[in-house]
């Protein structure tokens with residue numbers, strides 16, 4: 001069985017974070033060229049118990065009484081991992097369990113965001129989450145297909161509709177992630193359309209992501225840092241900075257993956 005909780009680790013964006021994985025490797029509705037987990041082996045939009053949520057909840061309850069939690073409590077419980085977390089039909093009940101068991105911690109969801117347009121019930125399941133980080137890497141269907149290689153049922157139009165629905169109903173923070181690849185989604189025309197979409201969506205933050213680890217596909221790259229900064233400025237966002245552990249905490253950090 002896949003590992004379902006990992007860390008706490010230092011996340012570039014969230015600080016000390018406990019990762020929660022809800023799906024087997026590598027189950028996703030997209031097959032992004034830049035995916036740092038590798039190529040998608042199960043391309044699906046079917047929501048189900050891809051991993052048994054009862055087992056994940058038992059692991060979280062064990063973790064609550066562990067010295068690992070007492071000695072190094074995370075700031076965030078973060079749904080991320082080996083694929084797309086919203087594919088798990090157990091997401092809502094796991095969120096509720098975390099809220100009750102760990103009232104001091106925040107909950108984050110890193111998602112590609114494609115399923116909000118397909119499953120209205122998802123909006124209820126994520127209601128108690130503090131921060132959602134969805135992705136939008138393309139402003140045209142053509143670029144979406146190239147960069148994100150979606151499941152056949154997922155168009156950019158459906159993805160966009162889901163993001164708009166999320167923004168309308170979700171009351172927590174939304175940080176939109178835009179992954180930039182050289183020669184694929186960084187043309188002036190694409191970025192101008194993307195900026196229009198971002199302005200319309202108006203998330204609390206826009207974060208520009210880039211390749212800092214090996215990707216699923218070889219031969220792709222992100223623009224140099226100076227250009228990423230210009231793109232971030234153009235889109236009204238910030239570049240995610242490289243990973244660094246604050247020196248004072250380096251010794252005490254149990255990094256488990």
Ligand code: SF4
Nearest residue numbers: 028030031032035112
């Ligand atoms: S959505 Fe995330 S997990 Fe899925 S292929 Fe893209 S980067 Fe990988």
